[in-house]
Amino acid sequence: MNLLQILKIKQIFVFLLISYLFLDGFSSLAQKRTYTVVLDAGHGGKDPGKVGYKKYKEKDIALEIVLEVGKRLLKEKDVKVIYTRKKDVFVDLFERGRIANKAHADLFVSVHCNAHNSQAAGSETWVLGLHANKRNFEVAKAENEVILLEENYQEKYRGFDPNSPESVIGLTLEQEENLDKSISLASAVQNNFKGSLKRVDRGVKQAGFIVLHQTYMPSILVETGFLTNKREGAYLNSKKGKLEMASSISKAIINYVNGLKMNTVVTIEAPKIVEMKSRTSSNKEEVLFKIQIASGKSKISTASYNFKGLKEVKRVKVGSYYKYYLGETNSYSKAKKYLISAKKKGYTSAFIAAFRGGEKISLSEAIK
Secondary structure, X not given: OOHHHHHHHHHHHHXXXXXXXXXXXXXXXXXXXXXXXXXXXXXXXXXXXXXXXXXXXXXXXXXXXXXXXXXXXXXXXXXXXXXXXXXXXXXOHHHHHHHHHHOXXXXXXEEEEEOOOOXXXXXXXXXXXXXXXXXXXXXXXXXXXXXXXXXXXXXXXXXXXXXXXXXXXXXXXXXHHHHHHHHHHHHHHHHHHHHOOOOOEEEEEEEOOHHHHOOOOOEEXXXXXXXXXXXXXXXXXXXXXXXXXXXXXXXXXXXXXXXXXXXXXXXXOOOOOOOOOOOOOOOOOXXXXXXXXXXXXXXXXXXXXXXXXXXXXXXXXXXXXXXXXXXXXXXHHHXXXXXXXXXXXXXXXXXXXXXXXXXXXXXXXXXX
């Protein structure tokens, strides 16, 4: 074999090696990411939830529906399922949210059953938001009161009062950025109930559910129907009813995940806004640092119980939005301490904002 032949063989080998590495790398990049869905069966253990016609228990029906939803989702190769409970045990609302957050889930779905002192019927799906009326507040209040069964609930929920409308309003701020995605999924669930199952459609609604507030991703709470309605209670307790409800919920979730893959889930673009003054200073060159912990269209009191016990919170109106800042200092090191405090309280997306003469400037410019 002469030198020319050896060189050609080497060239071919190098070409094949590079091609293999490129294609292998491309294949890895092209691999679909895994989408994590946390499924939460409402109530459980010492908390039976709603008890309806013929003593049907919400905790049992919700669990069976959730397990069936999970079984169907696991057939999708790029979907990972995590349950907050897989058996009849009591799980704190705080813990349910922690499970989802720790898993960096893409979606949180909580399943429940309804009850009323009449023969009310129908399915409804809830997202976190301001209670638009007294009825919505009462629904959220009934679900939230389960925290009173938890040990050390005062510490876990930092002064939250399930009987206080103002406390409930304070829950909505952190989840507002996920609201559009939550509504998109909630609408899909309701459309399936109405279209495929011919259930009475009670619509998509908003209220301050703690279990939704505790999560940092798009989240919905499904009220599958009324156990106190004779026909609906019997339907939900039947094998057929549970399978059909699970099918409708899982199809909506799969469509939602497919939308994420194609980047077609509707999102609301943040408006371009100009920061307004919150403090005047005699020194126009003075740099002030604040910690932005929340923003949204909701105007709420800056009392500490609305912000997980944090004091020194100020509200500034910016266009049609309100921004909520923790602290105000000209010391960057002190600002970092404020930031640590905010994150310890659960405001994981909090950040340091800098201002000079009342105008917002970049953090790098402020530090200089």
